[in-house]
Amino acid sequence: MALLQIKNLTVEFGSEKKPFRAVDQVCLEIEKGEVLGIVGESGSGKSVTAKALMGLIDWPGRVVAEKLEFDGQDLQEMSDKQRRKITGRDIAMIFQEPMTSLNPCFTTGFQIAEALKIHEGGSRSERRMRSLELLEQVGIPDPSARLKAFPHQLSGGMSQRIMIAMAIACNPRLLIADEPTTALDVTIQAQIIDLLLNLQKQRQMALILITHDLALVAEAAHRIVVMYAGQVVETGPVPEIFETPRHPYTAALLEALPERSIGATRLKTIPGVVPGQFDRPTGCLLNPRCEFATERCRRDIPLLQTDADGRQVRCHTPLDREGKPQP
Structure with missing residues (x-):
């Protein structure tokens, strides 16, 4: 049985009469010890999906799912108190923008110890020793001094x-890293990713890596989920997705990689932007930006289909091995 099972997860904002679906019937699974990459442009619903799993969507947001299970436990049937025992301990999340994610009013030592106090208990001295161990594990020099530092320092x-x-303090079985390298220098980005992957291997925890960096996913993940405008448009093993993408959006993202534009005078781009609440097209949500769009694409909503090899694609005319739409 998969460690995490999500089926038809929907997140809506706004009034019930005119709701905006930021996440639209998303389905995904992750196995124990697996690294799953979730990719897509800004506005694709990646972070909202993760926050819905963590129970962090506040009113007026509404979360509905046919299945939302962690290790066989139904997260939707739990009380807030029961769910908080799982999120933060068994499921942990690293948020975007590290410079603003920490509370500026408290020292780093206090914030790490607070997570331990809530989920692990123990005396103050035990929490301090554990905090020092954690800082050493993540490669922070002079951990005693860093415990006394404030985030702005x-x-x-x-x-x-x-x-x-903080995220690994309670030995989570599933770690969600939401754009973990945002706003960091390139050399620091590589160090952070190496750290995450080493921790994942050492602890055999599942890792969901949310990013717009396809090159990162190619190196780190086992499987990939491609999202667009709140929908899953393609899933499959990383090598197969990179070699033979079946959805035009996935193919366009790959074509935009600098590595695939060697010798070209300009990098390839995807025209237009991800549709918002008031400019959503009828039919396939990608059709205004898709070079292969047909009248059917502009009229009918495509369903997420599972192919014989287990790969999933949401397209009326998925691409073949040559990158041409199949009739």
Whole structure:
């Protein structure tokens, strides 16, 4: 049985008469010890999906799912108190923007110890020792001094390491990293990703890596979920997705990689933007930006279909191995 099972997860905002679906019937699974990459442009619903799993969607947001289970436990049937025992302990999340995710009013040591106090208990001295161990594990020099530091006294890379220490404090079985390298220097980005992957292997925890960086997913993930405008448009093993993408959006994202534009005078781009609440097209949500769009695409909503090899694609005319739409 999969560690996490999500079926037809929907997140809506706004009034019930005119709701906006930020996440539209998303289905995904992750196995124990697996690294799953979720990719897509800004506005694709990646972060909202993660926050819905963590129970962090406040009113007027509404979360509905046919199935939302962690290790066989139905998260929707739990009380808030029961769910908080799981989120933060068995399921942990590293949020975007490390410089603003930490509370500026408290020292880093207090914030790490607070997570331990809520989920693990123990004496103050035990929590301090555990905090020092965590800072050493994430590669922070002079951990005793860093425990006394406030967030504004830390660099971006150091802040992200603190966030990772807080996330792994209670030995989670599933770690969600939401754009973990945002606003960090390139060299620091590589260090943070290496740290996350080493921790994942050492602890054999499942890792959901949310990013818009396809090159990162290619190196780190086992499987990939491609999202667009709140919908899953393609899923499959990373090597197969990169070699033979079946959805035009996935193919366009791959074509936009600098590695695939060697010798070209301009990088390839995807025209237009992800549709918002008031400019959503009829039919396939990608059709205004898709070079293969047909009248059927502009009229009918495509369903997420599972192919014989287990890959999933949401397209009326998925691409073949040559990148041409199939009739």
